[in-house]
Amino acid sequence: MTVALPPAGTVTVAGRRMRCRIAGAGPPVVLLHGIGRTLEDFAAQHELLARDHRVISLDLPGHGGSAPLDTPHTLPALASAVAGFLDAAGVADPVRLVGNSLGGAVAMRLTADQPARAASLVLVNSAGFGREVTVALRLLALRPLGRLLLRPHPAVARRTERAIFHDPAYVTEERIATALAVARQPHAAQVMLELIRSLGTWRGVRPRWREELLTMVAALDLPMLVVWGDRDLILPAHHLAVARARLPKARCHLFRDTGHMPQIERAAAFHALVTEFWSRPAR
Structure with a gap:
């Protein structure tokens, strides 16, 4: 089924298409969206950063x-796919990674x-810092309720967007309309369920992968910036305190009166913060 997504290009990675936008010249930046979302969540930053x-x-x-x-959608599988994309797109230099949520x-x-891939990390209301997550995502881990809840419906799409901002x-x-178009993809529900069930249960986000990942990232000598919106209803803002404790070398910032996507609600301030962070001399 063809969906009405805004125009973008594609790169073929291991025989599969990956939709992308590439613009500008200079140090490479990679923008990664959250679960069930698309690159549209970084549209404003894409335009600003491409200068x-x-x-x-x-x-x-x-x-x-x-x-x-072709294999289950898990966190390592998605990370490997991003690495494959960078190879296919001819990006050899370390990249400035920016990721929201998932x-x-x-x-x-x-x-x-693959530490050599990254020049720095910017984590935006990121998954991985706590067990708590919105009940809407926890319910998806329940069988067979999860598949029923993922049936595309305008009211559900509107509620989801309202929770984000x-x-x-x-x-x-x-x-x-974009959220509905994405949800109507024939594989969308299965991909969501695979990710949700690999990362958590109805009780919340699993601790094992979080502990392993944070331990590995904390050991890296890499510039890091962690930001959060104080009104986030998806991943609560107190996860920023966990980030401060687990990534003591990271710079942290809290946006006031902001939800799950500061890169949209605080686009200009977010852009200024990130570019100032990148302008600092590397360790």
């Missing part, structure tokens, strides 16, 4: 316009598995 960077936004496998994997965990996993002005008809 002086080579910016790559992509749909993770099984999301948006990217084909699903995309943050993917960025950490890629960095832990603190300011309801960002819950636009365009964003709701």
Whole structure:
């Protein structure tokens, strides 16, 4: 089934298409979205950063316009797919990784598995810092309830967008239409269920993969910035305190009156913060 997603290009990775946008010139930046989302969540940052960077936004496998994997969709599988994308796109230099929500965990996993790939990490309301997650995602781990809850419906799409943003002005008809288009992909529900059940249970996010990943990332001598919105209803803002404790070398920032996507709700301030962070001399 063809979905009405905004125009973008594709790169073939191991015989599968990955939808992407690539623009600008300069140090390479890779923008990674969250679970069930698309590269549209970084549209504003893509445009701003492309003024002086080579910016790559992509749909993770099984999301948006990217084909699903032949193997189960797990965190390591997504990280490996991003690495494959970089190879296919001819990106040899270390990249500045920016990940929101699940995309943050993917960025950490890629960095832990292949440290030479990363020049720095920017983690935006990232998964991986605590057990707590919105009940809407925890319920998806229950069989067979999860598949029933993932049936595409305009009211569900609107509720989901409303939970993501603190300011309801960002819950636009365009964003709701994109969410519905993505949910109507024939493989969308299966990809979501595989990811949800590999990362957590109805009780919350599993501790084992979080502990392993944070230990590996903390051991890296890599510039890191962790940001959060204080009104996040998906992953609570107190996870930022965990980030401070587990990644003591990281710089942290809390956006006030902001939900799960500071890169959208605080686009100009987010861009200024990130580019200032990148301008600092590397350790």
